Amino acid sequence: MGDSIKGVDVERVTLWFEANVAGAEGPLTFDLIAGGHSNLTYAVTDAAGVRYVLRRPPLGHVLATAHDMGREHKIISALGPTNVPVAPALGLCTDDAVNGSPFYVMDFVAGRVLRDGAAALEISADARRHASLSIADTLAKIHAVDPDAVGLGDLGKKEAYIQRQLKRWYGQWEKSKTRDLPLVDQIHDELLAKAPEQGPATIVHGDYRLDNCMTDDDGNVIAVLDWEICTLGDPLADVGLLMVYWTEADDAVPMLLTAPTAQDGFLSRKEVLDRYAEQSGRDLSQIDYYTAFGYWKLACIVEGVYARYLGGAMGSNDPAAFEGFKIQVERCAEAAGEAMGRLG
Helix, strand or coil: CCCCECCECHHHHHHHHHHHCCCCCCCCEEEEEECCCCCEEEEEECCCCCEEEEEECCCCCCCHHHCCHHHHHHHHHHHCCCCCCCCCEEEEECCHHHHCCCEEEEECCCCECCCCHHHHCCCCHHHHHHHHHHHHHHHHHHHHCCCCCCCCCCCCCCCCHHHHHHHHHHHHHHHHCCCCCHHHHHHHHHHHHCCCCCCCCEEECCCCCHHHEEECCCCCEEEECCCCCCEEECCHHHHHHHHHHCCCCCCCCCCCCCCHHHCCCCCCHHHHHHHHHHHHCCCCCCHHHHHHHHHHHHHHHHHHHHHHHHCCCCCCCCHHHHHHHHHHHHHHHHHHHHHHHHHC
16 A cells, blocks of 8 residues: 555554564555444555454544453453454554554454345355354354453443443433434333343443354354454343344345345344354343344434534535435334334
8 A cells, every 4th residue: 555544654553563463574555444433444464465454443533432442452362262253363552652543453364244235145045044143153152251261350340231321322312312302212211111130241242243243155253343342241232233233135124225134045033043042041032122222222323423424524514415324213213112012
């Protein structure tokens, strides 16, 4: 990429690599492979053709707690020796003088991210079926890890996960909402009143879905990605959110317009749930509650995005340009209501 790429001080980062990543040889090239409001991810190639991945916070003003490189590095380092598939951690830089903000480096894992329908069709129907099983098995593996045993017991509070999440995201809703949407308030109150008793805390990924995992050509999950909001708490919150994104072909209103899991070969939501229950031994009789929570939380998150865009974050404040976000918030709230209704 030459000597200049946004978000990377090529000269200083190259010197850091040579001093801290075993075997790395300059010059290095950097290619941005994931950007936006989340952490930035770069593919790095050294002089010998060896590939690495560098993660840093987004550019501009960010909340340090939401983009803590040390936290992400600690999580994948701790999970490396377990049977949870993660990219091996290679180094952490906390000296802002090197690149303006902390960053960490991990091994490059060669695989596929099944981000949409087109990507899913690049593997066979049998591989898509196997990916459905592997995504459930891998989540069960994450939830089977003893946080204290791997040095992650201090990652977050263990008790009252749902109540803390409700408080956090409802506060975000109140600060960012662009209009009154009584259903969001109503679902919040119902979720708070009907919260199931939490069992022993586990690692909670926080954004677990197919496109946050990397698979091989046979559908095996070979790396779980994007640990930036991982914490400790109720594992069923991960399962509920997986159901939010696990679109079926006949869904009237899919959350993702080109959802990979709508393609032939992927298992149904029920089959994925059954597989997770079999592998984890957990009772999923209250899964509609956690699915409702997942939809409600997504409504709060998307409203925040919509509010930022209306405020000019994308260089325009024309409401018509971002109508899709507004509609998605409303659909998420409605889906949360439907899920709560199934609880009785």
